Amino acid sequence: MHNDIKEILFTTEQIEAKAAELAKQLEIDYADKKPILLGLLKGSIPFIGDLMKHMNIPVQIEFMDVSSYHGGTTSSGQVKILKDLDTSVENRHIIIVEDIVDTGFTLDKVIALLKHRGAASVEVVTMLDKPEGRVVVMEPKYIGFNIPKAFVVGYGLDYDEYYRNLPYVGILKEEVYMN
Numbered sequence: 001m002h003n004d005i006k007e008i009l010f011t012t013e014q015i016e017a018k019a020a021e022l023a024k025q026l027e028i029d030y031a032d033k034k035p036i037l038l039g040l041l042k043g044s045i046p047f048i049g050d051l052m053k054h055m056n057i058p059v060q061i062e063f064m065d066v067s068s069y070h071g072g073t074t075s076s077g078q079v080k081i082l083k084d085l086d087t088s089v090e091n092r093h094i095i096i097v098e099d100i101v102d103t104g105f106t107l108d109k110v111i112a113l114l115k116h117r118g119a120a121s122v123e124v125v126t127m128l129d130k131p132e133g134r135v136v137v138m139e140p141k142y143i144g145f146n147i148p149k150a151f152v153v154g155y156g157l158d159y160d161e162y163y164r165n166l167p168y169v170g171i172l173k174e175e176v177y178m179n
């Protein structure tokens with residue numbers, strides 16, 4: 001285990017099994033809908049990779065780069081779109097892929113934008129949900145695991161752009177970001 005990690009919450013094996021399980025549910029629900037899997041960069045990179053390889057239906061993969069944490073452990077509340085979609089979402093079924101839902105600010109903004117652009121439906125699949133972090137109402141339809149109110153890293157999740165490459169999800173030691 002990395003020296004900056006206090007506790008591992010989910011191992012690689014647990015995460016990969018959960019991704020496969022979620023993919024099978026999406027396969028059933030979107031069998032004839034030709035959905036767009038929309039990954040929000042950068043955190044969703046490992047999860048969208050694990051998810052898509054278990055979805056044996058026609059699916060389009062797209063990305064938006066959205067950011068609001070700017071290197072800290074709390075949301076700035078300002079959700080910036082650093083790279084927008086370059087494909088139309090009109091009349092398309094969108095599955096937003098997230099690593100984590102915390103305050104809900106990111107999804108609130110992205111969902112409103114996609115609906116405004118005429119998406120036929122918008123749902124969210126997230127590997128992690130931190131319900132105690134919520135500031136705006138947000139209920140993702142597909143959730144991998146619920147987590148307590150702690151700052152976590154790994155499996156795409158960063159602190160100040162590092163730790164995304166850890167193959168597990170763990171709680172970051174507070175001393176790493178307190179000084």
Ligand SMILES: O=P(O)(O)OC[C@H]1O[C@H](OP(=O)(O)OP(=O)(O)O)[C@H](O)[C@@H]1O
Nearest residue numbers: 041042043067068069102103104105106
């Ligand atoms: O529910 P929220 O409080 O909005 O938090 C969730 C979002 O925050 C993180 O993104 P971040 O802004 O750190 O960008 P990143 O994916 O590039 O790390 C995470 O990847 C989610 O997209």
Ligand code: HPA
Nearest residue numbers: 102150151152153157158
């Ligand atoms: O707990 C978290 N860790 C990393 N990034 C995040 N973005 C929202 N919550 C978190």
Ligand SMILES: [Mg+2]
Nearest residue numbers: 043069157158
């Ligand atoms: Mg981040």
